[in-house]
Amino acid sequence: MTTIPINTRTDVDYGTPLPTSTETITLSIDGVDVTVPKGSSVMRAAATAGVMVPKLCATDSLKSFGSCRLCLVEIDGRKGYPASCTTPVEAGMQVRTQSKKLGDLRRGVMELYISDHPLDCLTCSANGDCELQDMAGAVGLREVRYGYEGENHLDAKKDTSNPYFEFDPAKCIVCQRCVRACEEVQGTFALTVDGRGFASKISPGQMESFMESECVSCGACVQACPTATLIEKTVVDAGTPDYDVVTTCAYCGVGCSFKAEMKGREVVRMTPYKDGMANHGHSCVKGRFAWGYATHKDRITTPMIRKKITDPWTPVSWDEAITYAASEFKRLQSQYGRGSVGAISSSRCTNEETYLMQKLVRAAFGNNNIDTCARVCHSPTGFGLKTTLGESAGTQNFDSVQHADVIVVIGANPTDGHPVFASAMKRRIREGAKLIVIDPRRTDIVRSPHIEASHHLQLRPGTNVAVLNALAHVIVTEGLADDAFALARCEPASYAQWKDFVSKPENSPEALEAETWVPASVVRGAARLYASGGNAAIYYGLGVTEHSQGSTAVLGIANLAMATGNLGRPGVGVNPLRGQNNVQGSCDMGSFPHELPGYRHVLDDSVRALFEGRWNVSLEKEPGLRIPNMFDAALDGSFKGLYLEGEDIAQSDPDTTHVTAALEAMECIVVQDLFLNETAKFAHVFLPGSSFLEKNGTFTNAERRISRVRKVMEPVAGKEDWQVTVALANALGYPMHYNHPSEIMDEIASLTPTFTGVSYARIEELGSIQWPCNDAAPEGTPVMHEQQFVRGKGKFVPTQYVPTTEKVNRKYPLILTTGRILSQYNVGAQTRRTSNVEWHNEDRLEIHPHDAEERGIHEGDQVSVTSRAGETSLRAHITDRVQPGIVYTTFHHPESGANVITTENSDWATNCPEYKVTAVQVSPALKGSEWQERFQSFTSEQLGHLERAVGVRSPKP
Amino acid sequence: MNLNKLIEMANQIGRYHAALPDRAEALTGTAMHIRRFWEPRMRRELLAHIDATGGEGLEPIVIEAIGANRAELQPAQ
Missing domain, CATH: 3.40.228.10 (Dimethylsulfoxide Reductase, domain 2)
Incomplete structure (x- = not known):
């Protein structure tokens, strides 16, 4: 049974933003004294006093605008009826927000709005969640004397081009909140007002559809819209939500806070949480809209096992799967030695999950062969900042x-x-x-x-x-x-x-x-x-x-x-800037093979003793294998078993052919994931994972902010990820007993000096916490190294430039560099299973016009990309965004094989792969590469193995 | 393990440290980086290579650094 914390809707829209001034001003609103920061609007001051002045064009995420004329007030000594949103407070000001005259004025304004608005409130998607409707009620509008027969916009056509929201100009009151949100909040400037006066209408781009315009689908306009003009399609389909739960986005390292707005146990929409300290009520297309993967039909909902990767999967109970995995790991250790198995966790896991993964490896496997995907992204950050400043953050x-x-x-x-x-x-x-x-x-x-x-x-x-x-x-x-x-x-x-x-x-x-x-x-x-x-x-x-x-x-x-x-x-x-949601956290939790939680080296006897005392086990003092070392050890026959949670090394790691050869060389690969990802196609045990909506935990974003992940629905396969790791540890013979992830955090806090003040109760109290949080900084630490560096004195280090050994030559004359795109996330396992594919349904090769012309390549042509590591093919996109001599691609789609061509070159200190420099040749191609043909054939074989399993047996408890 | 890769990794570590103005710090830094970040089977294979060939393919700073810190680097059997 899940207890869902339901937030009462206490969010207050103060109408205009909070000024930064520390100076305060006291004024009177309807006879009540209120003290607010200098620079506040009268509207904000009134809201602070609990008096909500009617408004339509104002919202506190945007600068005041003063167009709707609904928020008029009376101020002693002032002529007329100033708009409260654009009038700054002054000391001693006497403000009245209600009078007969104000009521008449406001009703007059509302009458005009409503005379050109469909009267379909009962069947409107925003019924019950519409500020226009609220204001009609608030001002006591009872009639529209102008009738509805005059010129109007009621026949304006809907724009449904965006996959996530629709735009119904018939319902638009041209308050320009959407335009201003796009400018002030998002900064894209994709929206404008076309025309003047009665002809004014909101225009994406130059009267284009939303999808044709520069709109990046961040949702700021939808969030700002006071009517049903811009509304989420999920709300159109399902109706307005009943309650919400604040949680943390599972995409990038910004770690935005969201309200999961629910109807029963289904998410109706995700809206950015205004009090989220990382995002302050803003969002992007991924967090705001691309959450449908959580209920995608490709989710694997039953544990599965098989002896060989050429075998079909067999659905089994959780007990059978866990027992089988544990027995295999024990067999391998007994046959090949204690160091023959290891694990890789992911920045997509919660802190509690990554902590348990490394604990399992160290306490149950008895070695330090634990690594995490930060190996292939920010491991040099940990090394570099620890060396110079004293803290890996x-x-x-x-x-x-x-x-x-x-x-x-x-x-x-x-x-x-x-x-x-x-x-x-x-x-x-x-x-x-x-x-x-x-x-x-x-x-x-x-x-x-x-x-x-x-x-x-x-x-x-x-x-x-x-x-x-x-x-x-x-x-x-x-x-x-x-x-x-x-x-x-x-x-x-x-x-x-x-x-x-x-x-x-x-x-x-x-x-x-x-x-x-x-x-x-x-x-x-x-x-x-x-x-x-x-x-x-x-x-x-x-x-x-x-x-x-x-x-x-x-x-x-x-x-x-x-x-x-x-x-x-x-x-x-x-x-x-951390790529994934919990890169910082997974590193903090001791996920590297040389460090225990809190970045303390395994060679340190006193640190090991601390953990040995708490974990009741003797710990290995030698560092373990890093991810690339695991592959090499697998190929030399000394590394045989791997437990992966949330990480897809067969797609994300460089030199795919090498990675898959290493996977094939191992005898037991256990994958815990939402989907049968590329790595799972080489696995022997599949343990179904739970999405961020299905579990409790915490993520730590790029600013060291620990935020809660809150469960809003039951895990589709019956277990939260941390419970799976606990079960595996127990089956391996190392007892773990936790009733809730909060107990795991308590253990982390008890063992990690920078976390001693962290607990779920404290996070609840503060909203989120930036570590270090301890006696010296009980409310956390927004800015580090204020008085002195964590290491005491900062250390300057000479940085001799050493050119990479990956050099261009006549055979490979271009440099390939890789990156990502807004709408897709990492290996794309989540975003490819959403409508985000409408923006990016394939990885393309960006090539400069000169390089393209030299090779006879035209826009959209299929081209072969060959490096010293391998060959793949992509369609070309000709652009001067890249310089001559440079080509660029993304790696969001597995069939692209971007990492078939990246090499094994890596950072000297951490083995972080050199994804950003690969010497390549590009030439026109008529068909896919040999690797792509093999990939297609292997994929269809593996999907066949899955199809035979899925639906045959349902998961056992 | 892949010996060629281990040699290249050790050389990369050596090249970084070679730029430090204090030679003693460069040697200790090279050796200790390997000690602190390389799993025993990697160190064992590199040391065996040095024993067998005198360090073929390795940059002089690496050979010198490992020679000076051999006991520290040798994993327990």
């Missing part, structure tokens, strides 16, 4: 960007990968912050409506470290460093050593120009701006980490921030 909260004067985006594509944070970033840029982008591609953030980078360092992939050194060279040699900060806060000897290193002539922008492709003048301009433009904040992504020098680049970024004093206060910092 970003330094700021997201809101910090609102205090930045200079924003540097390196190797990240926030409008696609972290859209909600990108909107916050763009808002700050529109307010005047300067932007520097370091990226081989011209991403949307480089130039979009009202956004333009001051400097775009369009570097050659693989030369991040050279560019960072060149920036440092300018800062040091031009005397722009903040010596006082660096000498006071960092190790002086390391600072002096670093300055000597970066000052060398070979690190000058001029010397490196030929290598990096970035004109020296651009580097110099960017360095000067970063060092002397005020608060400067660096945001970086996998374009930094997924290189053979990924860790060196992270060290270089931290060096720059320390040298310029851009750490330890709002508006600055080093901010890794």
Whole structure:
């Protein structure tokens, strides 16, 4: 039985935003004194006093607009009837929100609105959830004297082109909340008002449909709409929701808070939660709309086993599956040794699940062969920031960007990968912050409506470290460093050593120009701006980490921030943008093979003793295998069994042929997932996973914010993921007993110094918590390293540029770099099973017009992409977004085989793969590659094995 | 394990540390990185390669670093 916490609808719309001023003003509203921040509107002050002034064009996520004239008030000493939304409070102001005259005026306004509005409230999709309806009631509208026969918009055609929401202009009151939301909240500027006066109508793009326009389907317009004009199709179909539960999005590392709005046990819609500290009521197309995968027909709902991957699956009970998996792991350990098995968890898992996975490996398997998908994304962040600053985490909260004067985006594509944070970033840029982008591609953030980078360092992939050194060279040699900060806060000897290193002539922008492709003048301009433009904040992504020098680049970024004093206060910092929802959390939980929870090395006797005492087991002190090492050990015959939860290495990891050969070499692969993913096609045991809607837990986002994941429906296969791991540990002979994930968090808190103040009760109290949360910081830590660095003194590290060994030549003359797109998420297992495919139904190869022309390639042509690792084929998209010599693709669709061509090259410190640099040749192709043919045939064989199993037996309890 | 890959990984670690101005720190750093992040079977295979060939394919800094820290690097049998 699940207890669902039902939130009473206490959300208040104050009408206009909360000002930032700390100064307060007291005024009187209807005879009641109220004190509000200076800069508040009269409308907001009234709402604070509990007096809701009628309104239509105002909502507190948008600046006041003053168009609907419904919120008129009377103010002593003022002439007329000022609009309360646009009138700022003044000390001693006496405001009346109700009078006969005001009532008459408001009814007059409403009468005009309603005279051009369909009177179909009873059958309207927004019935009961419509501000226009509410206001008609609030002002006491009883008649419309103008009749309905005059000119009107009631026959305007609906636009149903967007798969998730519809636009019914017949119901539109042209309050422009949607237009303003698209501008102020999302920053896309896709909507406008076409025409004047009575002819005014909302227009996506230039009178296009929503799907044809630049709309990114973030849902901000739908959220802002006070009528049924913009409404979710799920609400049209199912009706308005009955209750809601606040939870956390399961997509990117922004970790948006959402209200799962429910009808019974079914989600009707997900709406961004206004009090969510990461997203403040905003969302993107994935979190807002792409949740239908949770009930997709492809969900596997029964455990299954098979002896060999050529066998059909056999559906079994949970007990049979768990017992079989445990017996296989025990057999393998007895036959091949204790180190012959391991596990890989995922950033898609909750903190509690990843904690249990590593605990199972360490306590039940008796080794440290646990790794997580952060290996292939942000492992260099952990290494680099721990080495320089002392903690493997970003330094700021997201809101910090609102205090930045200079924003540097390196190797990240926030409008696609972290859209909600990108909107916050763009808002700050529109307010005047300067932007520097370091990226081989011209991403949307480089130039979009009202956004333009001051400097775009369009570097050659693989030369991040050279560019960072060149920036440092300018800062040091031009005397722009903040010596006082660096000498006071960092190790002086390391600072002096670093300055000597970066000052060398070979690190000058001029010397490196030929290598990096970035004109020296651009580097110099960017360095000067970063060092002397005020608060400067660096945001970086996998374009930094997924290189053979990924860790060196992270060290270089931290060096720059320390040298310029851009750490330890709002508006600055080093901010890794984490790809998946729980990258930070899975790393925090000890998911790396060399670290116990809280980033403490397994070699440390005292740390091991702490865990041994609590777990009642002796722990291995040698580090375990990292993911790529597991593959090599599998191929040499010493690694035989793997337990994976939520991770699809056969699609996401580089050099697919190598990965699948390793999978085939193992004797027992246990996959716990929602779907029969690519890896599961090589598995022997399938344990059905539970979606984020079906379980309790926590996620930790990129700003170290721990937020609750709350169960709103029963797991389709009967078990939450943490329960499966518990059952497997017990079957392996290591007892685990938890009644609820909150008990797992209590254990984490008891063993991890940065988490001692964290508990579900405390999260409930505070809404969310940014670790460290302990006696020193009982409410958490939005900004780290304020007084001193976690390691004490910051450490500067010389960062010698070492070119990658993956080089272009005549055979492979182009550099392939990979990335992602807004509508799809990682391996696409979730988003491909939603209508998001309408935006991106295949991975395409971006190629510059010159390179395409040289090869006789036209838009949409099938092309072969060949590297030293393999060959695949994709359709070409010709664009100057990439430079000549560079090609780019995404990896969201397994049949694309993007990772068939990426190589095994990896970061020197962490083995994070070098996804971002692969030398390739591109040529016209008539058909798919051999790999793609094999893939199709293997896939249909495996789906045949599944089809024979599904439906034969239903899951046993 | 794939010996060639281990050699390349060790060389990458060596190349990073070779840039440090303090040679002693570079040697210890190289060896300790391998000690702290390489699973025993990886270290064992690299050490066996050095024993068998004197470190064919390995950069001098790696051979020197491992030689100076051999006891630390040798996994328990």
